[in-house]
Amino acid sequence: MATIQDVAKAAGVSAMTVSNVINGHPNVRPATRERVLEAVDRLGYRVNVAARNLRRGRTGTICLAVPEINRPYYGRLAASIIAAAARHGLRVSIEQTGARRENELAALSLSRNRLYDGLILSTVGMGPADVGALDVDHPVVILGERIFGGPVDHVAMPNEAASEAATRHLVERGCRRIAIVCGRLGGEVDVSSLRHAGYLRALAAAGLPADPELVVTAGSFTMQEAARRVRERMAEGLAFDGVFCVTDTVAMGVLRALADAGVRVPEQVRVIGFDNVDESAYLVPSLSTVDPDHDLMAERAVTLLAARIERSGPGPEREEFTGPFRLVVRESTGG
Amino acid sequence: MATIQDVAKAAGVSAMTVSNVINGHPNVRPATRERVLEAVDRLGYRVNVAARNLRRGRTGTICLAVPEINRPYYGRLAASIIAAAARHGLRVSIEQTGARRENELAALSLSRNRLYDGLILSTVGMGPADVGALDVDHPVVILGERIFGGPVDHVAMPNEAASEAATRHLVERGCRRIAIVCGRLGGEVDVSSLRHAGYLRALAAAGLPADPELVVTAGSFTMQEAARRVRERMAEGLAFDGVFCVTDTVAMGVLRALADAGVRVPEQVRVIGFDNVDESAYLVPSLSTVDPDHDLMAERAVTLLAARIERSGPGPEREEFTGPFRLVVRESTGG
DNA sequence: TTGTAGGCGTTATCAC
DNA sequence: GTGATAACGCCTACAA
Secondary structure, eight states: OOHHHHHHHHSSHHHHHHHHHHHHOOOOHHHHHHHHHHHHHHHHOOOHHHHHHHTOOOOSEEEESOSSSSHHHHHHHHHHHHHHHHHHHOOEEEEEOOHHHHHHHHHHHHHGGGSSSSEEEEOOSSOOGGGGOOOOOOOEEESSSSSOOOOOEEEOHHHHHHHHHHHHHHHTTTTTSSEEEEEEOSOOOOOOHHHHHHHHHHHHHTTTTOOOOGGGEESSSSSSHHHHHHHHHHHHTOOOOOEEEEEHHHHHHHHHHHHHHHHTTTTTOOEEEESGGGGGGSSSSBBBBOOOOHHHHHHHHHHHHHHHHHHOOOOOOOOOOEOOOOEEEGGTTOO | OOHHHHHHHHHOOOHHHHHHHHTOOOOOOHHHHHHHHHHHHHHOOOOOOHHHHHHTTTOOOOEESSSOSSSSSHHEEEEHHHHHHHHHEEEEEEOOTTOOHHHHHHHHGGGGTTTOOOEEESSSSSOOOGGGOOSSSSSSEEEEESSOOOSEEEEEEEEEHHHHHHHHOOOTOSSSSSEEEOOOOSSSOOOHHHHHHHHHHHHHHTTTOOGGGGEEEESSSSSSHHHHHHHHHHHOOOSEEEEEEHHHHHHHHHHHHHHHOOOOOOOOOOOEEESGGGGGGGGGSSOEEEOOOHHHHHHHHHHHHHHHHOOOOOOOOOEEEOOOEEOOOGGGGGG
16 A cells, blocks of 8 residues: 655655645645656555544544434434534544433544544433533534533524414414423433423413423434323323324324324314424325424534534634524324 | 553563453462552553554454445344344444445455454445455455455355245235336346346246336335335336335335335235345234345354454455345235 | 564655 | 645554
């Protein structure tokens, strides 16, 4: 495997000149450049990235840590982030945390190995109590709802506002007993509690009572768990004419449970989700939802991270970014 | 940021001893080990992976190149591969090729930068004509249907057999005019042609005519494209009582198109897919499909790659592995 | 059991 | 415009 020295020798120049040519530095005479490129070609030379990384103190790779790549929302996010990173000349390595706190903390220290130039961490297991763990000496961007006001940049979803809009939409379609399917509400700040808050706000604004009975809690945001819990609650007699699901994936489970119970959507129950995953438009009935503009959030996260990597110092104020959203009305709410 | 030298100094030993402790080498006196570990802890030392990579000539990272991570099948695959790689002590970096031949070829040469120890390449754009490009000097495993008999290990799906079983299932359920929704059949070896062959075999075995009219070709394996083409063909008068879809994603598009046309599944048309993606069980109607055991294929691919990396030589015979499958009967075929 | 020397391949610096 | 030198931080030999 040819090294830069081999090329230099073959082209009758110094290694430095080869390096300059390869990295597109100015101040190389065209004729010299030609000769070098010819030699590069002839020897099939490729730079050794490990050596370059060592020398530059950069790896050109960032890490994306998400619960599991095989979930519509995180897949969507990853695709956007990989694409955005490529635009910044960065590669992306993916770490799966399984939504476990310890794995999220491990991801934080992995980057300390200088394995990655920076980390985009989707916090699901970590909570406000772990803010201290974020105080690391390498660039980190948090993408999640569990931690606010930490010592790092934060890209968040428009949780409350979008949830309020989704719930309001159900109200406007005539729903009066609106359920919510979410995770356990433990008082901590997380996706469920934020979206639940938006739901409550919409109910209050519409003058509807907030019946705690209508809160269906699932252990995880999976189709399986959502379907199971809704079936259970319906068997216990829970009745509702609208349901706001914390994610589209959860909504898919709910749609399935309703179908099993012979409930027609949207005639008897209207359903709305959150995320606007690709599948949502193709479900039968197609799923109304709110679209948080994943591409924009991904772009923002990568841009923030890239900027910190570039500066490689403490840098300016930490940024807190909350994306926009739009309501997507489809069949499941009678759209 | 502390280096191994700093630790050595702090512990009053040589860098070599620190290295030995870190890498768990024997022949280090317990007392010395203690002192070193204490210093490591105190200074917050982490090895510099770039330096280690340079020295070792390994990066500990493999590349997974897939069309797009945000597609149920590739998401599923990626999740399995990342998990399998972790068991082998390997990290996974993901490259999105967009199913474009040139990007797949680029992935092949990326590894040559010694950026990655090996590559798992999902070939979709490349064809048999590109077999030559596979003749590289670093470990590669092909995961796909476009290339057989190349100079590298190959993990393939049970395309024909599983497609035949899926189609046979439709026959057994009483279907007589069975359509197939696949990609363009250009004579080349690819997912569509292999699964189409299985479909034909099942028809032949059942003594059913193979009406070319019943072949619906889509430009890509997306819900959108599948739905669009099926709508078009139905508008042109195409009639069928069963349909085999080359992937579950395609099947979702088809289910949507049928719903739009007011066709009831499975009463009027039975539908079966391929992949057994997570969503399939929760669709309404739930989707019958064939399950190719993604975990096993992922494990096999990673094991083959890891073995080649370990040997780091030409190694033994190239391996051709075709996974098993099982039929999953659900509502869409009246299950 | 521990230490010394050297080099993996690249590039920043500075001299020419 | 080009080249010599010196690291970047680690680990494989070998020596002690």
